[in-house]
Amino acid sequence: EVQLVESGGGSVQAGGSLTLSCAASGFTYSPNCMGWFRQAPGKEREGVATLDSFGVTSYADSVKGRFTISKDNAKITLYLQMNSLKPEDTAVYYCAADKVYLCRDRRVWRSGVDYWGKGTQVTISS
DSSP, rough: OOOOEEOOOOOEETOOEEEEEEESSSSSSSSSSSEEEEEESSSSOEEHHHHHHHHOOOTTTTTTTTEEEETTTTTTTEEEEEEEEGGGGOOOEEEEOTTTTTHOOGGGGGGGSSEOOOOEEEEEEE
16 A cells, blocks of 8 residues: 655744655555645645656745755655745645656646645744
């Protein structure tokens, strides 16, 4: 059974940093695309960052220059280093694994994603 388990969420003040991890298990192949999405209360889920099997990254404009996505291929563990955090970054952050199309357009999540994690809460106070 494939599982994605996020960790590393928490509460920090604005300007602080957090690193999220997503441990993948049960895969018999390396996913072509993995990414981080987030959903704030009352808002639609949005794509934050993706990383494809070639190492190509993509970021939402709102996090460019502040967040960095990376992956340990041996462990199939995805990371999201988040710096200079803002109150508007407050959300539940979800890890996703899917076909390459998700990395070409993060909005593809609306059509369905192969695997989602259960999410980790990130709260940024001003």
